[in-house]
Amino acid sequence: MPIDSRLSPLDxxxxxxxxxxxxxxxxxxxxxxxxxxxxxxxxxxxxxxxAQRLGAFCRYGTRLETRLTELAILFTAAWWQSQAEWQIHAPIARESGVSEALIEALQTGREPAFERDDEALVYRLGKTLYTTRRVDDALYAEAVAAFGEAALVELVGIFGYYALVAMTLNVFEVRRDTAPLPFAEP
Structure with missing residues (x-):
């Protein structure tokens, strides 16, 4: 799919x-x-x-199910209203088992209704981390019990890496030129 940006084209x-x-x-x-x-x-x-090596690990190499990785990526894309990040990852999230209702709630900024506890936990972690820049003891203990310490470290890495991705895409206005924008531009 063709991509546009405000950067000078590669030659x-x-x-x-x-x-x-x-x-x-x-x-x-x-x-x-x-x-x-x-x-x-x-x-x-x-x-x-x-960045590409870290990204390959965050997307393909963690202990988390792809469904949960893609949920964390979509949460981040919605948080940053990153057009291209959403355009790229929403179809992957669907294919990975993230429900259409959850995807739509994230895109529109509504509180999702969760069918799966692990998805609710990923959402709560992302929302708490991005909102307060911390995770309290109770949420931390719940996440360690659900995912294990190593997978939680990797999940935080996914949130951080995809925030970098979102910022990059937003600053340089990277867009898929044939797809409608999923978020209103400010």
Whole structure:
């Protein structure tokens, strides 16, 4: 799907060797495309290299079910009203088992009705973390009991990484040019 942004377009003929190396790593990895924030990050090859490796782990390598990873990503996209992040991940979330009702509630900013306790917990963690910048002892204990410490560390990493993604996409106005915007622009 075509992508637009306010960045200068990449030119194969003038691309620096570091850009080419990182581009090749992204294209040969699990994503297979220069979608989303990579369109911006490739302008800084060192950032792109580190970020794409962290992103591959956060999306494909954690202990969490893909459904929960995608829920955390959509929560973050909705929080930041990140157009492209939502456009990219809403279909993946659906395919991963996140219900249409939950996706719609996140997109419209309504409190979701949860069918699954683990989804409610991911939502509460994200909302608490983004709202208060902390997680109290009770919520922390509940999350450790549900997911384990290592998976909770990874979930916090997902929230943090996708906040970076959302900020990047918002600042550089990265958009899928053929898709309607999921959020009203301020």
């Amino acid at each position: 194969e003929a003038t691309m620096a060797p570091d850009q080419r190396r990182v581009l090749d790593a992204i294209l040969s990895g699990p994503r297979g495309n220069l979608d989303g924030p990579f369109l911006a990050w490739i302008h800084s090859p060192k950032l792109a290299d580190h």
